[in-house]
Amino acid sequence: MLHLAKDGIFPITKDKDGKLLKELPASGLHVPGTIQGEGKLNGIPSLFIRLAGCNLHCTWKTLAGNTCECDTAYAAFKVENSFSLPIREIVQIIDHNRGNIDHIVITGGEPFLQADKVRELCMQLKKEPHFHMTVETNATIYVEECAGMIDFFSLSPKLSGSVPPAPYADHHNNTRINIPAIQSFITHARENKKDFQLKFVYSGENDVIEIQALLRQLDGWTNEDILLMPMGATPEELNLSIPKTLEHCIRNGWRFCDRLHISLFGNKQGV
Ligand SMILES: Nc1nc2[nH]cc(C(=O)O)c2c(=O)[nH]1
Ligand code: SF4
Ligand SMILES: [Mg+2]
Known part of the structure; x- marks a missing residue:
């Protein structure tokens, strides 16, 4: 069993038996599937596939102070309306909705909290x-057996700008950066000729100093692997942080990370 978030497997048009669902997916498109909206892919x-549960509690301040x-x-x-599905059923749903798609993205929440089951799903x-x-x-969590089944690692360490108010602050702050885990992902990718990205949310000037300090503690990356993503879940919020994000990308030689699914579909779940 895997514990899925309410949007679960998305966007789909058919159930596990191949029966057409009554409603179109949240994308509004007449086909199952979406596009990867963030990063190198x-x-x-x-x-x-969105899994439920996270070991962090990210809460940022926007540039407008919200x-x-x-x-x-x-x-x-x-977590609301999460549910569990046997791996066999997840595979059936994917089979009925795959069409010509050959990329699966496992996201969350934090997928490595369910590493053993993620590994089983990937094997299938x-x-x-x-x-x-x-x-x-x-x-923050590296499990070699699970990493072995993954082709592309989208690593998104959380900076101090993500620390929530009490009572969550201490746990979040003590958990959010795990240098040995980040390095293990990078080393695994390098040794196995896989690709990865280090994707940081830009929420303010201090982030850039923290990213530079973090990168000094890591080996095996080049500037092409470093992505800076504007903060925001709506086109309006994103527009506020895009200019500064662009400036820092250009100044540091990092890649700009768009959130294409938000400009294409808006701030919706399941797209
Ligand atoms: N289209 C699309 N691209 C994405 N890239 C990363 C996503 C995520 O929420 O992890 C995401 C998502 O939710 N939708
Ligand atoms: S942004 Fe990612 S790491 Fe932070 S709480 Fe959300 S799912 Fe967890
Ligand atoms: Mg996301």
């Missing part, structure tokens, strides 16, 4: 015709 047709919680708090720390999905597997992780 941006634009690639993909199906997403509080901005994790955009998937419903999957992370305010990597049978012929096999899927390319991405995992979106906060990179």
Whole structure:
């Protein structure tokens, strides 16, 4: 069994028996699938699996001074309407919705909290015709057996700008950066000729200093692997932080990370 967030496997048009669902997916498109909206694989047709539960509690301050919680708090720390599915059923749903898609993205929440089951799921999905597997992780938990089944690692360590108010602050702060875990992901990717990205949310000037300090403690990356993503879950919020994010990307030689799914579909779950 895997514990899934309410948007679960998305976007889909058929159930586990191949029966057409009554409603169109949240994308509004007449096909199952979406595109990867963030990072090096941006634009690639993909199906997403969103797992429930996270070991962090990210809460940012926007440049306008408002509080901005994790955009998937419903999957992370305010879990609502989550559900469990046997791995066999997840594979059936994917099979009925795959079409010509060959990329699966496992996201959350924090997928490595369910590493053993994620590994089992990947083993099933990597049978012929096999899927390319991405995992979106906060990179605080490294499990070699599970990493071995993943093709692309989207590592998103959380900076001090993500620390929530009490009573969550201490746990979040003590957990959010795990240098040996981040390094293990990078080393595994390098040794196995896989790719990865280090994707940071830009929420203010201090982040850049922290990213530079973090990178000095890590080996095996180049500037092409470093992505800076504007903060925001709506086009309006993103527009506020895009200019500064761009400036810092250009100044440091880092890649700008768009959130294409938000400009294409808006601030919706399941897209
Ligand atoms: N289209 C699309 N691309 C994404 N890239 C990362 C996502 C995530 O929420 O982890 C995401 C998502 O939720 N949708
Ligand atoms: S690590 Fe990711 S999923 Fe977890 S609370 Fe932070 S932004 Fe949300
Ligand atoms: Mg996300």
